[in-house]
Amino acid sequence: MATIREIAEKLGVSISTVSKGLNGANDVSAELRQKILDTAVEMGYVTKRMKKEEHKKLCVFVENMDYESANQFGYDIILGFRQAAYRDNWHVEVLPITPGFQTKEKYDTFMLKNGYSGAFLVGFALQDEWMKQLESTGIPTVLFDNFIRKNPNVAYIGTDSFEGIDTAIEHLTQLGHTRIAFLNGSLHSMITEQRQQAFYDSMAAHNLVLQDELVANGYYVAESAKDFVPSFLKNKATAIVCGNDLLAYGTIKECEKCGYRVPEDVSVIGFDDLPLSAYTTPALTTIRQDRLELGKCGYMALHSLMNHVSVSKTLLRPEFVIRNSTAKAVDR
Amino acid sequence: MATIREIAEKLGVSISTVSKGLNGANDVSAELRQKILDTAVEMGYVTKRMKKEEHKKLCVFVENMDYESANQFGYDIILGFRQAAYRDNWHVEVLPITPGFQTKEKYDTFMLKNGYSGAFLVGFALQDEWMKQLESTGIPTVLFDNFIRKNPNVAYIGTDSFEGIDTAIEHLTQLGHTRIAFLNGSLHSMITEQRQQAFYDSMAAHNLVLQDELVANGYYVAESAKDFVPSFLKNKATAIVCGNDLLAYGTIKECEKCGYRVPEDVSVIGFDDLPLSAYTTPALTTIRQDRLELGKCGYMALHSLMNHVSVSKTLLRPEFVIRNSTAKAVDR
Numbered sequence: 091m092a093t094i095r096e097i098a099e100k101l102g103v104s105i106s107t108v109s110k111g112l113n114g115a116n117d118v119s120a121e122l123r124q125k126i127l128d129t130a131v132e133m134g135y136v137t138k139r140m141k142k143e144e145h146k147k148l149c150v151f152v153e154n155m156d157y158e159s160a161n162q163f164g165y166d167i168i169l170g171f172r173q174a175a176y177r178d179n180w181h182v183e184v185l186p187i188t189p190g191f192q193t194k195e196k197y198d199t200f201m202l203k204n205g206y207s208g209a210f211l212v213g214f215a216l217q218d219e220w221m222k223q224l225e226s227t228g229i230p231t232v233l234f235d236n237f238i239r240k241n242p243n244v245a246y247i248g249t250d251s252f253e254g255i256d257t258a259i260e261h262l263t264q265l266g267h268t269r270i271a272f273l274n275g276s277l278h279s280m281i282t283e284q285r286q287q288a289f290y291d292s293m294a295a296h297n298l299v300l301q302d303e304l305v306a307n308g309y310y311v312a313e314s315a316k317d318f319v320p321s322f323l324k325n326k327a328t329a330i331v332c333g334n335d336l337l338a339y340g341t342i343k344e345c346e347k348c349g350y351r352v353p354e355d356v357s358v359i360g361f362d363d364l365p366l367s368a369y370t371t372p373a374l375t376t377i378r379q380d381r382l383e384l385g386k387c388g389y390m391a392l393h394s395l396m397n398h399v400s401v402s403k404t405l406l407r408p409e410f411v412i413r414n415s416t417a418k419a420v421d422r
Numbered sequence: 423m424a425t426i427r428e429i430a431e432k433l434g435v436s437i438s439t440v441s442k443g444l445n446g447a448n449d450v451s452a453e454l455r456q457k458i459l460d461t462a463v464e465m466g467y468v469t470k471r472m473k474k475e476e477h478k479k480l481c482v483f484v485e486n487m488d489y490e491s492a493n494q495f496g497y498d499i500i501l502g503f504r505q506a507a508y509r510d511n512w513h514v515e516v517l518p519i520t521p522g523f524q525t526k527e528k529y530d531t532f533m534l535k536n537g538y539s540g541a542f543l544v545g546f547a548l549q550d551e552w553m554k555q556l557e558s559t560g561i562p563t564v565l566f567d568n569f570i571r572k573n574p575n576v577a578y579i580g581t582d583s584f585e586g587i588d589t590a591i592e593h594l595t596q597l598g599h600t601r602i603a604f605l606n607g608s609l610h611s612m613i614t615e616q617r618q619q620a621f622y623d624s625m626a627a628h629n630l631v632l633q634d635e636l637v638a639n640g641y642y643v644a645e646s647a648k649d650f651v652p653s654f655l656k657n658k659a660t661a662i663v664c665g666n667d668l669l670a671y672g673t674i675k676e677c678e679k680c681g682y683r684v685p686e687d688v689s690v691i692g693f694d695d696l697p698l699s700a701y702t703t704p705a706l707t708t709i710r711q712d713r714l715e716l717g718k719c720g721y722m723a724l725h726s727l728m729n730h731v732s733v734s735k736t737l738l739r740p741e742f743v744i745r746n747s748t749a750k751a752v753d754r
Contacts, residue, residue, distance in 0.1 A: 240585060242739050250734045253572060383731045390722065399715045400739040402582045407574050407732040 092133035101129055131176045132169060148175055148392065149206040150184045151220075155213030157184075161365045163381070164212060167234065170385020171210055178393065180207075192219035201229050208396050210234070210388045216278060230395035232388050235281040242400035245391040247384060251281065254377035254408035255288035256295065258331050258359045261375075261410065263296050266419035267329040267357060271304035271322040273315065273341060274333035282307070285333055285361070301325070308337065315340030316347075323348050328356060328419045335360035335367050338374055342415065353417035363411055372414035379408060424465035433461055463508045464501060480507055480724065481538040482516045483552075487545030489516075493697045495713070496544060499566065502717020503542055510725065512539075524551035533561050540728050542566070542720045548610060562727035564720050567613040574732035577723040579716060583613065586709035586740035587620035588627065590663050590691045593707075593742065595628050598751035599661040599689060603636035603654040605647065605673060606665035614639070617665055617693070633657070640669065647672030648679075655680050660688060660751045667692035667699050670706055674747065685749035695743055704746035711740060 098108045103122075110118045111126030112135075118126070150168055157164025172182045183206075197220045201209065208230035214221055216236070224231060224238045237246040262270055272289045275282045286307075293300050303325045308314030310333065319341050322330055330345075332338040338360030342352045350356045352372055360367060363378035387404050394401045430440045435454075442450045443458030444467075450458070482500055489496025504514045515538075529552045533541060540562035546553055548568070556563060556570045569578040594602055604621045607614045618639075625632050635657045640646030642665065651673050654662055662677075664670040670692030674684045682688045684704055692699060695710035719736055726733045 240589065240739075242741070253734065257572065380731075386731065387726075387733070390726075394719075394722075399712075399718065400741075401719070401736065402585065402739040403735065403737040404733065405735040407572075407734040409574070409732075 092130070092135040094135070097126065097129055097133060097135060100133065101125065127176060128173045131173045146179060147181045147183060147204070147206050149201070149204070149209045150182060151187045151209055151211045151214075152184065153187050153189070153211075153213045153218070154215065157212075163362060163364060166381035167212060167385040167388070170382040171388045172385070173382075174386040174389035175392075187220075189215075189218055197223045198227055198229055208232075208392045210392060211236070216280060230392055232392045232395065234384065234388060235279070237280060237403070243395060245395055245401045245404065247387045247391050247404045248281065248406070249379040249384065249408050250405045251284040251408075252288040252291065254361065254410070255285060255331065256292040257408070257410040258377055259289075259292040259296055259298075261412065261416065262329045262331075262357060262359070262419075263298070265329075265357065265416060268298055268419070269301070269304065269326050269328050270298065271325075271327035271330045272306075272333075273318055273322070273330055273337050274305075274307050275310040275337070276307050282333060289331065310334050310336055312336045312340030312343070315344045319344035320348055323350060323356070326422050328422065329359070329416070330356060331359045331361075333361055335362045335364045335374060335376055338367075338376065338415070339370060342370065342372070342374075353415050355420060355422075357416035357419070359416060363409075368413065370415075375413045375416040376411055377408045378411045380406060424462070424467045426467070429458065429461050429465060429467060432465065433457065459508060460505045463505045478511060479513045479515060479536070479538050481533070481536070481541045482514060483519045483541055483543045483546075484516065485519050485521070485543075485545045485550070486547065489544075495694060495696060498713035499544060499717040499720070502714040503720045504717070505714075506718040506721035519552075521547075521550055529555045530559055530561055540564075540724045542724060543568070548612060562724055564724045564727065566716065566720060567611070569612060569735065575727060577727055577733045577736065579719045579723050579736045580613065580738070581711040581716065581740050582737045583616040583740075584620040584623065586693065586742070587617060587663065588624040589740070589742040590709055591621075591624040591628055591630075593744065593748065594661045594663075594689060594691070594751075595630070597661075597689065597748060600630055600751070601633070601636065601658050601660050602630065603657075603659035603662045604638070604665075605650055605654070605662055605669050606637075606639050607642040607669070608639050614665060621663065642666050642668055644668045644672030644675070647676045651676035652680055655682060655688070658754050660754065661691070661748070662688060663691045663693075665693055667694045667696045667706060667708055670699075670708065670747070671702060674702065674704070674706075685747050687752060687754075689748040689751070691748060695741075700745065702747075707745045707748040708743050709740045710743045712738060 094105055094108050098105045108126055111123045155164040156162035157168050175182050210232045212234040224244050225241055228243055230243055232245045235248045238244040274286055277283055304327055306318040308317055330341050332341055338358050341358050345352050345356050352358050360374050360376035363376045367374040367376050391401050391404050426437055426440050430437045440458055443455045487496040488494035489500050507514050542564045544566040556576050557573055560575055562575055564577045567580045570576040606618055609615055636659055638650040662673050664673055670690050673690050677684050677688050684690050692706050692708035695708045699706040699708050723733050723736050
């Protein structure tokens with residue numbers, strides 16, 4: 091656990107300033123106070139007041155998602171959630187969960203037994219046992235990238251896939267691409283299906299012919315690219331849009347292995363903007379999800395549900411980040 | 423403008439309690455304090471602090487929507503917005519706007535000239551001049567029931583039409599209805615198009631055949647029902663879902679005029695749950711939009727945009743309110 095001194099050192103302010111910030115004193119500006127609180131959360135500092143109010147607890151359940159290092163997808167989502175919850179004096183616990191555990195213990199039981207007032211679920215799959223139980227839970231629950239119909243206690247937050255994919259296709263058509271391939275994850279998740287539909291819609295909106303041989307579903311890992319990219323290239327794709335950045339990393343590598351340069355011969359676009367995507371060679375053009383804001387949104391939605399405002403869906407706008415993996419289309 | 427004494431009388435508490443609540447004193451519970459603040463907003467009380475901070479201003483622009491009496495659709499939306507904004511010490515001005523005014527003065531110019539930090543727009547139409555300008559505005563703006571693509575400074579809030587209509591169709595199928603008609607408003611608004619699509623989707627999801635002669639687009643006023651309901655009845659509709667409550671009021675009246683009883687011969691469902699809908703004869707079964715919460719959501723979205731969190735879309739869940747205008751289907 092971090093000390094006040096460590097927070098002060100990190101921010102380059104005095105110990106008494108940090109202490110004032112943590113205690114909400116008037117002579118610290120609102121902006122600095124927020125910075126101190128956010129840093130305290132990031133460094134794992136726990137105030138006496140929080141220790142006292144330990145019954146006021148929220149839980150973040152994580153499945154199928156890496157979140158332990160700052161380079162990983164889930165890290166900022168969870169950090170954003172904790173930072174926002176901290177302002178309202180919530181104690182937040184983060185628990186990795188397996189599908190097996192979900193069959194042993196009912197969701198509502200687990201929540202009540204452990205005294206959690208609400209939860210934020212990230213990385214769950216449609217077929218998970220708890221997802222079924224969420225259709226009728228009475229406990230305020232927010233899902234990242236999953237939607238439960240008709241239960242006013244459950245909300246969904248995420249990034250607008252349609253706008254993200256559409257901006258990518260628009261960018262490619264402006265560069266003269268018409269033979270655009272789409273390498274997506276496997277279709278057993280709501281968000282993968284959403285991105286697939288977004289690709290179909292956007293191709294149609296740009297009057298581009300959809301070719302079956304240029305659409306494929308692998309898994310959200312770099313290795314998956316080698317199963318599909320050679321066939322995309324053989325079928326004369328000049329651009330490949332990927333369902334996430336990891337697939338895009340693999341796609342760039344696979345293009346090179348097949349003797350194609352990125353972006354001179356083939357343009358590649360990712361989805362997510364992982365911290366490493368600015369440092370790939372070439373640096374990746376990608377559809378950015380602001381994960382810190384997603385986490386904060388997750389808390390805001392949970393806060394609404396706990397106050398009986400039945401938010402159903404909150405979407406953030408993606409940001410299209412143009413780097414060096416896209417260029418003008420070439421005739422092949 | 424209301425006085426502290428009037429607020430105290432309305433709430434049945436002492437003047438000093440109201441004063442403490444307005445000033446955030448510690449010996450008033452958070453709950454009571456909120457109640458005092460909300461009542462102060464509702465009664466138009468202005469604190470000295472608010473007078474001092476008059477440069478901190480937001481604007482609610484209203485077009486095509488009644489909002490001046492508590493029975494009207496817009497009243498609670500605007501009240502909810504003002505209550506939520508008040509907590510952050512914003513001064514809120516409400517301005518009715520015409521299409522003509524929009525062609526004379528640019529949106530951004532008007533906002534800057536009047537010192538507004540952001541705006542909430544309700545009741546605007548797709549073809550309005552300002553709607554076009556919103557595609558590129560740099561000013562934080564939230565729209566009720568309208569969506570602007572790809573501008574990170576503009577957000578959309580509303581009620582989930584798909585879930586609302588789907589719950590209504592589900593209710594009717596459980597009562598044995600198969601010949602379900604849909605009387606909607608005119609298709610020149612995003613929300614009307616959304617509800618129309620929701621009806622098509624939901625009929626398909628319930629394996630019901632869509633009949634062209636049972637779908638019509640009038641206007642969102644009671645009088646519109648007489649142009650379509652007789653033909654629905656001639657074509658053997660046993661249930662009529664309406665695009666809003668006003669159309670449903672007209673539909674009930676028109677059914678009776680044609681010699682059909684509601685709900686014995688024909689079931690009727692509205693959308694909105696206006697304050698009067700509990701008092702029609704029969705009391706109206708309808709899809710409820712929580713307008714106070716919509717207003718609060720509108721402020722929360724604007725607050726996010728003003729803090730550079732580009733919320734794109736926030737939807738609230740509708741609540742299906744079953745009263746006396748629906749019953750078992752009869753053979754005709």
